[in-house]
Amino acid sequence: MRLIKVKKDNSIKVSSSTVSLLDPDFCYIPVYNKYNVLVNIGDKVLKDQPLLSAEFGKIVTSPISGVVKGVKNVLTVNGEVQALVIENDFKEKSINAKGFKNDLSTYKYKDLETILSKLYIP
Secondary structure (H helix, E strand, O other), X not given: OOOOXXXXXXXXXXXXXXXXXXXXXXXXXXXXXXXXXXXXXXXXXXEOOEEEEEOOOOEEEOOOOEEXXXXXXXXXXXXXXXXXXXXXXXXXXXOOOOOOOOOHHHOOHHHHHHHHHHOOOO
């Protein structure tokens, strides 16, 4: 096995602030073993449309609207996994969320917890 040497480059600086990428061309959604894929290659997806579901009730939704282009191996913190590739159409079409009653006291705790988790509210 041959070793690879990397030249020291002092022009590269590491920032402590996080930068968000607002307009990605492609979005990669990791697909782990216990998840079922709910979309096919070539399907148009909307923002917040379910893409993956698990037996234990977890649902992964699309962060962007676009077209499912395929599956690709990507490197994550947990190692190499397969990921759905979604090409962004930059239109941000989303599913119309159904409203709920104004009186939240009529809901049971578990129902309210499910509703708020779908809205990404902890």
